[in-house]
Amino acid sequence: MQTIELPESAVLRVFDGKEDIKKIAEDTVSQQIAENGGKIPQERDFIKWVENALEYFVPEEDKEELIPLKEPQRLTCEQWAQYTPYENKLELFDGQALADLRERENMIIALLYNIGLEHFIKILPQESKTILYELLQEQSGGRYDLVNIVSATMKKMIKYFDGDVKRINHALKVHGFAKSIGKLENIPEDKLRILEVGAILHDIGIKESERKYSSSAGKYQEIEGPPVARDILQEFSLNEEFTDRVCHLIGNHHTYSKIDDVDFQILVEADFLVNIFEDSMTQEQIESIKQKYFKTNTGLCFLNSMYCK
Numbered sequence: 001m002q003t004i005e006l007p008e009s010a011v012l013r014v015f016d017g018k019e020d021i022k023k024i025a026e027d028t029v030s031q032q033i034a035e036n037g038g039k040i041p042q043e044r045d046f047i048k049w050v051e052n053a054l055e056y057f058v059p060e061e062d063k064e065e066l067i068p069l070k071e072p073q074r075l076t077c078e079q080w081a082q083y084t085p086y087e088n089k090l091e092l093f094d095g096q097a098l099a100d101l102r103e104r105e106n107m108i109i110a111l112l113y114n115i116g117l118e119h120f121i122k123i124l125p126q127e128s129k130t131i132l133y134e135l136l137q138e139q140s141g142g143r144y145d146l147v148n149i150v151s152a153t154m155k156k157m158i159k160y161f162d163g164d165v166k167r168i169n170h171a172l173k174v175h176g177f178a179k180s181i182g183k184l185e186n187i188p189e190d191k192l193r194i195l196e197v198g199a200i201l202h203d204i205g206i207k208e209s210e211r212k213y214s215s216s217a218g219k220y221q222e223i224e225g226p227p228v229a230r231d232i233l234q235e236f237s238l239n240e241e242f243t244d245r246v247c248h249l250i251g252n253h254h255t256y257s258k259i260d261d262v263d264f265q266i267l268v269e270a271d272f273l274v275n276i277f278e279d280s281m282t283q284e285q286i287e288s289i290k291q292k293y294f295k296t297n298t299g300l301c302f303l304n305s306m307y308c309k
Contacts, residue, residue, distance in 0.1 A: 218254030269299035
């Protein structure tokens, strides 16, 4: 038994060369050759061609399954950067997303090995950039885009505020309450992602407000926040609907008459839960806010437990 390693890569998943499995692999490749006029495609197209062959490569139920010699290991960022066109977006992908994409590539390597075409493995690093880019494009707007978008946005928010610990902490606290309320209220996962990103960036317009108007008033934040948020989010290749909704929350989060859905409602409640403490509001003010603006059971529970003793 052998293992095949690409330079500086993690251990790859390579399968044994049992004759029955090898025969299945050869048959599928022969079928692909026949469909290509009896010729193997040019090297630059070969990996994509083998990937197509895998669509037909399903071992029969009575055949022994492919047995991994070793489980795939998670790549480091530096290693993964060799193979993906998303070098500057590595923080968006969690371990499972990496493993899912690696699995497809490892199957290609296994097939090449089992049909005796090891010499093609050497071209995989440069070819896989194209393949993985296409796979990621297929998932546009799906799990691969949103896996760690919250953490990536948080990182950008912290860098944007550049040492302004007060505002960084405010954003983190609002996010914490918003996420907890959203989960406990069982809002849909896609809406929760929007809520979390909106909470992190809800006051992102404050720097531009102070620069342009010498004021941090809410009305100026609502004007200046969405353009800054779009600039922060644009490199994540999010779908337009996601970004537009986040910017809607940011651009209206002080205009309570515009609350139009549960994500907006929860953001307002989370912001108040933090502002009540930070602004040292009176009990009379708290009671007024409670009556006017709190709607969710979880938000009311938090408010009562913290401030209405």
